[in-house]
Amino acid sequence: MSNLYWITDYLEETKAKWSTISDYIWDHPETRFEEYASAAYLRTAIQEEGFSITENIGGMETAFIAEYGSGKPIIAFLGEFDALSGLSQEAGKTIQNPLVQNGNGHGCGHNLLGTGALAAAVGLKNFVVENNIPCTIRFYGCPGEEGGSGKTFMVRAGAFDDVDCALTWHPSGITSVMNTSSLANIQVYFRFKGKSSHAAGSPHLGRSALDAVELMNIGSNYLREHIIDQARIHYAITNSGGLSPNVVQGFAEVLYLIRAPQTDTVMELFERVKDVARGAALMTGTELEIVIDKACSNYIPSNTLNLAMQEAMLEVGPTKFTGEEKQFAKDIQTTFSTEELNEAYIPLIGLTDRNTPLFEDVLAYDETVSLMSGSTDVADVSWVTPTAQCNVTTCALGTPFHTWQLVAQGKSSIAHKGTLQVAKILFLTAAKVLEEPELLLKATDELKQAVGDRGYVCPIPDEVQPAAAR
Numbered sequence: 492m493s494n495l496y497w498i499t500d501y502l503e504e505t506k507a508k509w510s511t512i513s514d515y516i517w518d519h520p521e522t523r524f525e526e527y528a529s530a531a532y533l534r535t536a537i538q539e540e541g542f543s544i545t546e547n548i549g550g551m552e553t554a555f556i557a558e559y560g561s562g563k564p565i566i567a568f569l570g571e572f573d574a575l576s577g578l579s580q581e582a583g584k585t586i587q588n589p590l591v592q593n594g595n596g597h598g599c600g601h602n603l604l605g606t607g608a609l610a611a612a613v614g615l616k617n618f619v620v621e622n623n624i625p626c627t628i629r630f631y632g633c634p635g636e637e638g639g640s641g642k643t644f645m646v647r648a649g650a651f652d653d654v655d656c657a658l659t660w661h662p663s664g665i666t667s668v669m670n671t672s673s674l675a676n677i678q679v680y681f682r683f684k685g686k687s688s689h690a691a692g693s694p695h696l697g698r699s700a701l702d703a704v705e706l707m708n709i710g711s712n713y714l715r716e717h718i719i720d721q722a723r724i725h726y727a728i729t730n731s732g733g734l735s736p737n738v739v740q741g742f743a744e745v746l747y748l749i750r751a752p753q754t755d756t757v758m759e760l761f762e763r764v765k766d767v768a769r770g771a772a773l774m775t776g777t778e779l780e781i782v783i784d785k786a787c788s789n790y791i792p793s794n795t796l797n798l799a800m801q802e803a804m805l806e807v808g809p810t811k812f813t814g815e816e817k818q819f820a821k822d823i824q825t826t827f828s829t830e831e832l833n834e835a836y837i838p839l840i841g842l843t844d845r846n847t848p849l850f851e852d853v854l855a856y857d858e859t860v861s862l863m864s865g866s867t868d869v870a871d872v873s874w875v876t877p878t879a880q881c882n883v884t885t886c887a888l889g890t891p892f893h894t895w896q897l898v899a900q901g902k903s904s905i906a907h908k909g910t911l912q913v914a915k916i917l918f919l920t921a922a923k924v925l926e927e928p929e930l931l932l933k934a935t936d937e938l939k940q941a942v943g944d945r946g947y948v949c950p951i952p953d954e955v956q957p958a959a960a961r
């Protein structure tokens with residue numbers, strides 16, 4: 492029996508279980524480091540399969556490792572399960588309709604991400620038991636991907652030190668192996684302390700912290716002209732000092748997210764932003780406190796593992812959808828702008844016509860590494876162990892991430908099909924790694940070269956601890 496036949500059979504028999512898990516996580520959208528219900532549900536599901544659990548990884552209560560087997564190689568599957576705030580949305584609807592006003596929602600499909608990786612890990616466990624293959628299988632329950640860099644904290648704690656390779660994926664509008672790097676980043680609070688006073692009666696006695704925040708932002712906006720094109724500086728004012736204009740604001744805070752293609756470049760930019768903040772404090776007579784929230788590195792894709800994953804993906808073949816599923820996706824697409832849809836077709840020239848609601852193909856693998864405009868904490872894992880990840884169709888083509896439209900599709904049969912599809916791809920990639928030990932040797936060599944003599948340096952300083960969103 493071929494491995495594909497085996498896993499297809501296994502997932503067909505157990506498919507209700509996987510959609511129950513991903514739907515449960517969708518129903519309990521929890522944000523960074525507070526994913527108690529989701530983490531517990533995943534832990535229980537994999538524990539029932541005979542995996543042993545280690546909780547509280549890297550100081551995060553919702554981070555865990557589930558392990559089965561012993562000895563080498565150690566194959567890791569990475570599963571995320573956190574949601575986003577403000578994205579509550581009714582499932583299956585093609586108009587915006589929050590279930591809870593300002594509630595959380597799975598706007599990045601992580602309910603599927605964790606479940607697909609879990610299904611692959613459990614499938615592989617049953618396969619190696621049946622075939623008596625020595626290895627260790629791990630499922631990493633990875634919290635706080637959205638703005639938390641949970642995996643970076645896990646890597647810093649040494650949770651991946653003995654791992655031989657890591658496999659993961661992301662829900663998407665297309666199906667492809669991700670041969671991309673990603674932007675490294677750092678997220679930092681700048682807190683200004685001034686002096687309150689009556690804004691009309693004694694403004695000369697006050698020192699405005701809000702002025703400092705505004706001047707810092709203006710300074711950073713000027714700085715933007717003089718940084719490399721691929722770098723990004725974003726900010727949010729997280730405390731404006733209160734709601735009263737007749738009070739000189741004695742405290743204000745702004746949160747910065749600085750991104751660039753390499754960790755070193757991020758750190759250089761961070762120093763320049765710090766100077767801008769110091770300048771703002773000097774101009775306003777306020778005191779400045781700088782507090783790092785989190786950071787992550789740039790992603791290093793493993794070409795060797797990617798090629799194995801591409802082979803697996805082609806073997807599995809593209810997901811096929813029904814007329815009803817296509818109609819739902821079409822209805823979702825009517826809510827996108829023309830620009831959004833146009834962007835989605837750019838990498839798909841020749842593969843789809845302009846009226847494609849669901850991507851039913853496999854993108855060809857390109858060995859040239861491209862740069863994705865976002866960041867991911869999978870990056871830090873990729874510095875310490877060869878890592879491969881893919882996209883699999885789980886939603887209408889062109890669906891932007893972090894939107895109500897993605898939440899609306901998170902419990903659909905399209906999403907469920909994609910989750911099973913990726914479980915097959917991750918499983919087959921892992922099975923290939925077990926059958927061809929030279930793949931890991933090659934991938935490890937490749938990574939050593941990419942990382943260089945300096946090795947991995949965690950971008951989060953030791954004293955910074957994971958913190959829930961505020």
Ligand SMILES: [Zn+2]
Nearest residue numbers: 599600601661
């Ligand atoms: Zn995501």
